[in-house]
Structures are given as C-alpha cells and as structure tokens.
Amino acid sequence: MHDFTPIPALIGGAIIGLAASLLLLTHGKVAGISGLYGSLLRQGTSDRAFRLWFIAGLAAMGMLVRLTWPAAFASAWSASLPVTLLAGLIVGFGTQLGNGCTSGHGVCGLSRLSVRSLVATLTFMGTGFATVFVVRHLLGGAR
Amino acid sequence: MKRNAAAFGAGALFAVGLALSGMTRPAKVVGFLDLAGDWDASLAFVMMGAIAVHFVAYRVVLRRPAPLFDVRFHLPTRKDIDLRLVLGAALFGVGWGLGGYCPGPGLVSAAAGSLGAIVFVVGLTAGMLIEQAVARALPRRE
Numbered sequence: 001m002h003d004f005t006p007i008p009a010l011i012g013g014a015i016i017g018l019a020a021s022l023l024l025l026t027h028g029k030v031a032g033i034s035g036l037y038g039s040l041l042r043q044g045t046s047d048r049a050f051r052l053w054f055i056a057g058l059a060a061m062g063m064l065v066r067l068t069w070p071a072a073f074a075s076a077w078s079a080s081l082p083v084t085l086l087a088g089l090i091v092g093f094g095t096q097l098g099n100g101c102t103s104g105h106g107v108c109g110l111s112r113l114s115v116r117s118l119v120a121t122l123t124f125m126g127t128g129f130a131t132v133f134v135v136r137h138l139l140g141g142a143r
Numbered sequence: 144m145k146r147n148a149a150a151f152g153a154g155a156l157f158a159v160g161l162a163l164s165g166m167t168r169p170a171k172v173v174g175f176l177d178l179a180g181d182w183d184a185s186l187a188f189v190m191m192g193a194i195a196v197h198f199v200a201y202r203v204v205l206r207r208p209a210p211l212f213d214v215r216f217h218l219p220t221r222k223d224i225d226l227r228l229v230l231g232a233a234l235f236g237v238g239w240g241l242g243g244y245c246p247g248p249g250l251v252s253a254a255a256g257s258l259g260a261i262v263f264v265v266g267l268t269a270g271m272l273i274e275q276a277v278a279r280a281l282p283r284r285e
Contacts, residue, residue: 003170003171003174003183003185004183004184005165005185006184006185008163008164008185009164009165009185009186009187009188009189009192010188010191010192011163012160012161012162012163012165012166012189012192013160013188013189013192013194013195013196014160014192014193014195014196015156015157015160015163015164016161016164016192016193017160017192017193017195017197018156018160018196018197018200019156020153020157020197020200021196021200021201021204022149022152022156023149023150024200024204024216025207026146026149026150026212027149027150027210027211027213027217028209028213028216029217030217030219031153031157033245033246033247033250034246034271037246037250037267037271038271041271041272041275049146049147050146051150053147053148053150053151053154054150054153054154054157056151057150057152057155057156057157057158058154058155058157058158058247058250058251059154059250059251059253060154060155060158060254061155061156061157061159061162061251062158062162062167062251062252062253062254062255063254063256065158065159065162065167065255066255066256069162072162072163072167072168072255073162073167073168073252073255073257073260074168074170075169075243075257078169078170078243079169079241079242079243081259081262083241083242084242084259084262084263084266085265086238086241086266087238087239087243087244087263088242088244088262088263088264088265088266088268088270089238089266089269089270089273090234090235090238090241090266090270091234091235091238091239091242091246091249091263091266091267091270092238092246092267092268092271092272092273093231093234093270093271093273093274094230094232094233094234094235094236094237094238095246095271096231096270096271096274096275097230097231097234097274097278098228098229098230098231098232098233098234098235099219099227099228099231101235101245101246102239102245102246102247103157103245103246103247105232106190106193107190107193107194107197108197109219110190111193111194111197111198111201112201114219115222115224116222116224116228119224119228119232120228120229120231121232123229123232123236124232124233124235124239125236126236127232127233127235127236127237128236128237128239128240129236129240130237130240131236131237131241132173132176132177132178132180132240133177133178133179135240136173136177137179137180
C-alpha cells in the first residue's frame with residue numbers, strides 16, 4: 001500500500017458527511033449526487049433551484065480546488081477516453097436504474113440504516129472489485 | 144436566497160470532502176477497488192468518516208419537526224429490494240471500476256477541467272437520459 005492515506009481520507013469523509021447533513025438540515029433532502037444531477041435532466045422535476053445550486057457549488061469548488069491544489073486531480077492511472085465514455089454511460093444508466101450511487105446509497109442510505117441502500121452498496125462494491133480484477137489481472141491492464 | 148446559498152454551500156463543502164479524501168483521483172479509486180493488486184484501503188476510511196458524521200447528524204437533525212427551508216423532510220420510503228435496484232447498482236459498480244469515477248467526483252473533476260472527467264460526465268449525462276427514456280417507454284410493473 002504505497003499510497004495509503006487514512007487521515008485525509010477520514011477527514012475528507014467527515015466533511016462529506018457534514019455536507020450531507022447540511023443539505024438535510026436546510027432542505028430536508030438526501031445528498032445523493034446521481035439523484036440530484038439526474039433529476040435536473042428530467043422534465044417536470046420540482047424544486048430544480050436547490051439542485052442547480054448544489055451542483056453549482058460542487059462545480060465552483062472544483063474550479064477553486066484546481067487553482068489552489070491541482071494535485072487533488074492528479075492521476076497516475078487513467079482509463080482511455082473511449083473506456084471513460086463507456087464508464088460514464090454505464091454509471092449514468094445504472095445510478096438512475098438503481099436510484100443512487102456512492103453518496104445516496106453508500107453514505108446517506110447506510111447512515112439511515114436503509115436495507116435497500118445496504119444491498120445496493122454491497123452490490124456496486126462487489127461489481128467494482130470484480131471489474132478491476134478482470135481489467136487489471138485477467139486482461140492484463142487493458143485500457 | 145438563503146435557501147439557494149445553503150444548497151450552494153452544501154455542494155461546495157461536499158466537493159472539498161471529495162477532493163481531500165482522494166475521490167477525485169481515479170488512480171486512488173481503482174487502487175481501492177484492486178483487492179488483488181497493491182491494495183490501497185484509504186477509501187474505506189472515507190466511507191467510515193462520512194457515515195460516522197452523518198449517522199449522528201441525521202438523528203440530531205430529524206428531531207426537528209421540519210428542515211430550515213422546507214415544510215417537511217423528503218426521505219426515501221421504499222423498502223423493497225427489486226431487480227432494478229440490484230441491476231442498477233451492479234452496473235454502477237462496473238462503470239465505477241472501469242473509469243475510476245463515481246458521479247460526484249466526476250462532476251467536480253469535470254468542472255476542474257480534467258479531460259477524462261469531462262468525457263465521463265458526457266457519458267454520465269447520456270446514460271442517465273437513456274435510462275429515463277427507457278423508463279418512460281416501458282411502463283413499470285409496481
């Protein structure tokens with residue numbers, strides 16, 4: 001484990017938990033990113049404003065972090081662009097079908113002790129582990 | 144005004160957490176998902192930190208009769224485990240493992256100008272629109 005960083009991970013995680021709690025306190029909503037973003041794409045979603053502002057906050061901070069700490073986006077490993085596009089398609093389709101991603105099911109759902117979210121989290125962790133195993137160890141790191 | 148500022152602040156804070164925790168680096172994410180390789184357990188600590196805070200805060204916040212800027216809480220009520228949930232989550236995990244991005248870090252990194260993340264978000268958006276179109280075309284049996 002040459003890149004093991006438990007302390008920033010724990011602090012960063014705590015901040016994510018705090019952000020989700022802030023959205024719950026102010027708007028009474030679950031901070032599930034795929035849900036917030038996906039609903040913006042759908043016609044007739046009520047309460048678009050807060051979704052738009054949340055995503056805008058996410059994006060604005062992304063730009064600010066890039067300016068002040070570009071290493072946050074550094075990547076020694078990177079999938080090729082066609083594979084990344086395919087990955088995006090699958091993540092988009094899957095998170096809409098399964099009503100959530102790492103934030104909605106993983107963080108918020110598990111905190112609520114939701115059985116649906118537990119099943120979802122175990123499932124996506126399982127297929128995530130399996131996918132990396134196949135790509136890295138069976139296909140020999142094919143990109 | 145306050146409503147929108149709060150949502151903007153929550154989004155910005157969320158992005159700080161993602162960047163600090165390493166979730167915006169696909170190499171870090173794939174290092175965590177690579178159990179058989181040089182496994183990097185860091186991201187398990189992200190989950191622990193997030194849940195430790197939100198588990199407690201969720202219970203404190205829900206003692207209120209309503210959130211600050213709404214008349215009631217809007218929390219998921221479904222309890223059923225259906226094929227859509229399992230299949231959707233399974234697909235999500237495959238895409239996460241392939242690209243190293245989940246939706247939040249993808250959006251943050253795309254805004255930060257990472258080319259891979261921009262391509263990921265194009266795919267993410269298209270994938271979501273396709274699912275929504277399919278869901279409209281196929282009436283749900285629920």
